Amino acid sequence: MKHPVDPHVLYEASVQGTDVDIALFEKIFKRGPGRAPLTLREDFCGTGLLARDWVASDSRRSAWGVDLHQPTLTWARRHRLSTLPPEALERIHLLRQNVLHARTPPVDLVAALNFSYMIFRERSTLLAYFTSVYRSLVDDGVFVLDLFGGPHAQQVMTEEKDIPAGEDVEGTPYPAFTYVWEQARFNAVDQSILCHIHFKGRHLVSQTKAFTYAWRLWSITELRDLLAEAGFRQTDSYFEGWSDAHGSADGILRRRTRYEGMDAWVAYLAAYR
Ligand SMILES: C[S@@+](CC[C@H](N)C(=O)[O-])C[C@H]1O[C@@H](n2cnc3c(N)ncnc32)[C@H](O)[C@@H]1O
CATH class of the missing domain: 2.20.130 (S-adenosyl-L-methionine-dependent methyltransferases)
Structure with a gap:
């Protein structure tokens, strides 16, 4: 028998790994600001799973999720925020806004994951977005985004x-x-x-x-140049290694300044304000 399943549920199961994302944020903050991040803005939040898991992971954490699409936000409220206890619900906010002009209190961390910012195809628009993120961060805040590449x-x-x-x-x-x-x-x-x-x-x-x-499909160099232009003082690149035993990426994200010989890769950039 064939079961109908909501596409958001299948999407999350296929491409999201919020535990890996949150562990990476903690690693980035240890190396950079040297403190624990507490406030997160999840741009292009969709179902808001990362924001939801962020507030569930620590009672000191709060999150703002920003997305343009009201039906997805309504779904997120009904199916994701509803899984939080009332105390945690007070620490999460879903906002129907354009990330280009998002208005949130200054946050420690802005995350734009699963390549969503690649919707901005003009250089000037992506620069405007990065500049807006820069202004949304506290003084030692960090912007984390991901990208894919290789031949x-x-x-x-x-x-x-x-x-x-x-x-x-x-x-x-x-x-x-x-x-x-x-x-x-x-x-x-x-x-x-x-x-x-x-x-x-x-x-x-x-x-x-x-x-x-x-x-x-933005390249790392284009993104790093734009992040610098937007004001970020440094950008680190994190890549997974390769496991010969499994014939696949090893799932361990490390900061790298060289990365060679991979046909396809996913990387995270950490841009420091
Ligand atoms: C690929 S989903 C991302 C889902 C989730 N954040 C993830 O990490 O997989 C992209 C989302 O970006 C939203 N979006 C597209 N353009 C936007 C904009 N300018 N401002 C805010 N949200 C936008 C869409 O409504 C959609 O929900």
């Missing part, structure tokens, strides 16, 4: 990942399924890239083009 990132291709059965943070079960990442088009002239996410499985009602992204 394979510029190819038209499809990649599949098998996700085991499980349940989401609300207890909604989902069957084992396959997450499909499709790079449908890449234009070398303007670096525009069109990607789709599909979900399929023997026990799942398939979803074709569950999510579609029309992005610009």
Whole structure:
């Protein structure tokens, strides 16, 4: 029998790892400001899972999630914030705002993950966004964003990942399924890239083009130059290593100044105010 499952649940199970993200934030803060981060703004928050897990992880932490799309925020409130105890609910705020003009109290940390800022395809717009993030941070605040690259990132291709059965943070079960990442088009002239996410499985009602992204594939050097222009004094790059035993990335994020010979990679940038 095939089960219908909400695409947000499948998306989170496929691409989000908030424990890894939060551990990285702590590592970055230890190395940089030398203190524990307490306030987080999750830009492009979607279901707000990172903001939700942030406030759940420590009773001193608070979070602001910012997204333009009201239906997703309504879903987040109903299915993600509802899983928090009343005391933690007071420490999380979901705001329907454009990240370009987001108004939140100054925060320790702004995170823009899963490449969402790549929606800004003009240099001037991305610079305006980075400048706005810079101004939203406390004096020793940090901006964390991720990106993907390597020769394979510029190819038209499809990649599949098998996700085991499980349940989401609300207890909604989902069957084992396959997450499909499709790079449908890449234009070398303007670096525009069109990607789709599909979900399929023997026990799942398939979803074709569950999510579609029309992005610009920004390079690390372009991003670092723009971050410096926006005022950030230093940007560190964190990459996973390679495990020969498993034939895959080892899941350990380390700060690196050299990274060679990888066909496809995901990196995090930490930009210090
Ligand atoms: C790929 S989802 C990100 C979900 C989640 N943050 C994650 O890490 O996977 C991108 C989200 O960005 C939102 N978005 C796009 N442009 C935006 C903007 N200018 N301001 C705020 N949110 C925006 C969309 O509504 C969508 O929910």
